[in-house]
Amino acid sequence: MSQPQIDSSNADRRSQILEAALVCFAKRGFHQTSMHDISGEAGISVGLIYRYFENKEAVISAMADRHKEEIQQMLERARQAPSLLESLEILFTAHCCENEPRLISAFVVDLYAEASRNPHVADLTRDVLETAMAGVRDLIARAPEGQNTGSNLTPDDVAELIFAVARGMLMLDVLRPHEMTAAERRMRQLEVTRRLWRLLFKPEGELTYA
């Protein structure tokens, strides 16, 4: 409506605001974060936010959009990994940022909480999830390791399980003590990833009966 066009000059300001919003949202949650919090974190005035976003709701939506793009970039990196295991490792540790551990986990859990009552956010989140799952399904179908899965699971079933575990571990991440470093979180994630991988794709030449 009254928002300016999203050209390159505006894009900077927008992402500056979104960056600040991410920090605030992760720290306090969507609805406990005030517009003043965001403006303070971004080092700008409150009013300026309204030049780039129609209202607070629009900031939340834009964050969901941004999350979608980040997931797609993550998926691209996973696609280029040399092995299926390494793809999964990228998928499972994408949220363990060196600086700011827990930040993304907290944001994503909040995003799902928001999705449970905001249909627009729910649509966006579902869309992100389905795109990502399709990507992983493809990855499995293409990879040589992906062929001989234990049990008779379809690539769909396998992708669903993988994403359930990934989401579940992300949820666990917000419960972990604040003192835990990104490296430690990462290591925990990797352990689970490798266990799941062995379970799903049994690489050591083991063969299931039939």
Next chain:
Amino acid sequence: MSQPQIDSSNADRRSQILEAALVCFAKRGFHQTSMHDISGEAGISVGLIYRYFENKEAVISAMADRHKEEIQQMLERARQAPSLLESLEILFTAHCCENEPRLISAFVVDLYAEASRNPHVADLTRDVLETAMAGVRDLIARAPEGQNTGSNLTPDDVAELIFAVARGMLMLDVLRPHEMTAAERRMRQLEVTRRLWRLLFKPEGELTYA
């Protein structure tokens, strides 16, 4: 402090309020729910809530406590199931209540979101999780099916995977369309449960090499 003793007469009122709070919290989230919303849902006055809870924070904490008790009851039911698979099925479908589907899922996702920034809620949630995981670990150790797991996973590893999948599926539940019934949600959960079970415990006499 100024709260009355929690004797049997007060307990009724308290759970009436908590019941109403669960509905409101699931519908709008902790921080978008006003005390007036809760009093309206419970059919009592605002002021009365403050006779039974010190403040809004205390209502949230009490909800977390209640959740702990419900998880423990669920675990007790799981313990009495005749097979390990059936125990897992109880564990994975506990949130699919006949009336009010999504209600518990939305609450739990919100609980984790709250835990990410409220240390008291985080401690409570961690405690619930650890108790429940210990229970399932025991269940696995006792069950005959639990002995021959695929791969060389410890009961600890298996329990961690099971809970990750359960949490992840619960998170997915809030993304499902509102139109989906409790029975449909339940069926989806059961499919995933059985797939995971087959993967973990391979019941059909199949044996992994070595």
Next chain:
DNA sequence: GGAAGATGAATGAACGTTCATTCATTGTCA
């Protein structure tokens, strides 16, 4: 009568949002 239960109008702080105003930058014309 009085103790405990229950009410809901009142309070004040905090919030999202608006908008009159400032001012550095850019464009215009001699």
Next chain:
DNA sequence: TGACAATGAATGAACGTTCATTCATCTTCC
């Protein structure tokens, strides 16, 4: 080039609203 006009990004005080919390008042029951 220099004087002046126009722009619109940026500010932050102010507004109307909502909310958690309080408390004077009323009801109930022994």
